[in-house]
Amino acid sequence: MRVYRTVVQVLALVAMAAGCSSSQGGDGQRLTEQRGNYCAQLGTWQKARNAADTQPPEPSGFDETGAVAQDAFLAMRPLREEAVGGGRTLGEATAAAMNNGDSEAEGLVVRYCDDAGFETLTR
Numbered sequence: 734m735r736v737y738r739t740v741v742q743v744l745a746l747v748a749m750a751a752g753c754s755s756s757q758g759g760d761g762q763r764l765t766e767q768r769g770n771y772c773a774q775l776g777t778w779q780k781a782r783n784a785a786d787t788q789p790p791e792p793s794g795f796d797e798t799g800a801v802a803q804d805a806f807l808a809m810r811p812l813r814e815e816a817v818g819g820g821r822t823l824g825e826a827t828a829a830a831m832n833n834g835d836s837e838a839e840g841l842v843v844r845y846c847d848d849a850g851f852e853t854l855t856r
Contacts, residue, residue, distance in 0.1 A: 765849075767808070767811050767812055768812065768846070768849040768851060769849075769851055769854070770808045771805070771808040771809050771812055771823075771846075772845075772846035772849065772851035772854040772855055773808075773851070773854045774801070774804045774805035774807075774808040774809075775805050775808075775827075775842060775843075775846060775854070775855055776854040776855045776856060777801050777804070778798065778801045778802050778804075778805045778831065779839075779855060779856045780856070781797050781798045781801040783856070785797065785798045802831045805827065806827065806828075806831070809823060809824060810824075812824075817842060817844070817845045818841050818844070819837070819841060821838065823842065823845060825838075826838040826839075826841040826842050826845075827842055830842055843855045843856075
């Protein structure tokens with residue numbers, strides 16, 4: 734009976750460890766997806782901004798670049814505390830790039846996407 738309890742306890746620990754590693758794998762996959770989504774939204778914002786620079790403003794006052802920037806901000810939220818260099822977080826650098834036209838901050842977020850493996854999604 735004692736051996737049986739020991740085997741059950743060991744199997745329970747193995748099952749718990751396996752569960753932890755699979756959830757960590759899921760967390761890693763979710764993080765990769767979040768980064769990919771952010772980088773895709775950042776690239777879309779860059780394209781809209783570049784196109785807006787060459788076109789006259791819409792008579793309706795609709796700001797497509799601003800609307801696309803909102804999507805990028807939403808995609809950035811779960812990642813906002815990640816460090817991107819220069820003492821900045823992803824949230825700070827994204828805000829500075831999109832709201833203030835900070836080219837250094839934009840370089841940091843583009844480098845962040847490059848480092849995450851999503852270099853083809855940004856400009």
